Amino acid sequence: MAKYNKKEQYELQIKNEVNTFLRTVVDNKALAFVSITKVEMSADFALATLYWDTFDANQKGDIKKAMEGCLGKIRSHLAKNLAVRHTPALSAEYDSQFEDSNAIDKILQDEKDKGRDF
Numbered sequence: 001m002a003k004y005n006k007k008e009q010y011e012l013q014i015k016n017e018v019n020t021f022l023r024t025v026v027d028n029k030a031l032a033f034v035s036i037t038k039v040e041m042s043a044d045f046a047l048a049t050l051y052w053d054t055f056d057a058n059q060k061g062d063i064k065k066a067m068e069g070c071l072g073k074i075r076s077h078l079a080k081n082l083a084v085r086h087t088p089a090l091s092a093e094y095d096s097q098f099e100d101s102n103a104i105d106k107i108l109q110d111e112k113d114k115g116r117d118f
Helices: 006-024 057-081 097-113
Strands: 034-041 047-054 089-094
Touching: 006 034, 006 047, 006 057, 047 057, 057 089
Parallel strands: 047 089
Antiparallel strands: 034 047
16 A cells, blocks of 8 residues: 555545545536546645646636635635644646647657657
8 A cells, every 4th residue: 555645645545535525515517527637735734726628628717707706605615624723725726647648749749650660
């Protein structure tokens, strides 16, 4: 079993709580297909950045507005469900890792089709 330090455990706990909250409590249709992919905490645990991704890349603008509008509810939910003295302030950022991965795969496939091998 992997060992995590306190910060990594806290990030994982926040990620799981927020994903559960988005699936079960939030009734905003724009957030129906949103997943939190990663959480990064500041060194003093005062700020948590939630990185999100969606299956519907065409709706990123609407989802970003919905996420920003929902951050207060998410923080309130975390305050009720996490056993911590201070709940971190939240910010949300789009995580483009899957799009970036697909773009790299496409470039490599194009090069392979041209006869270049890596």
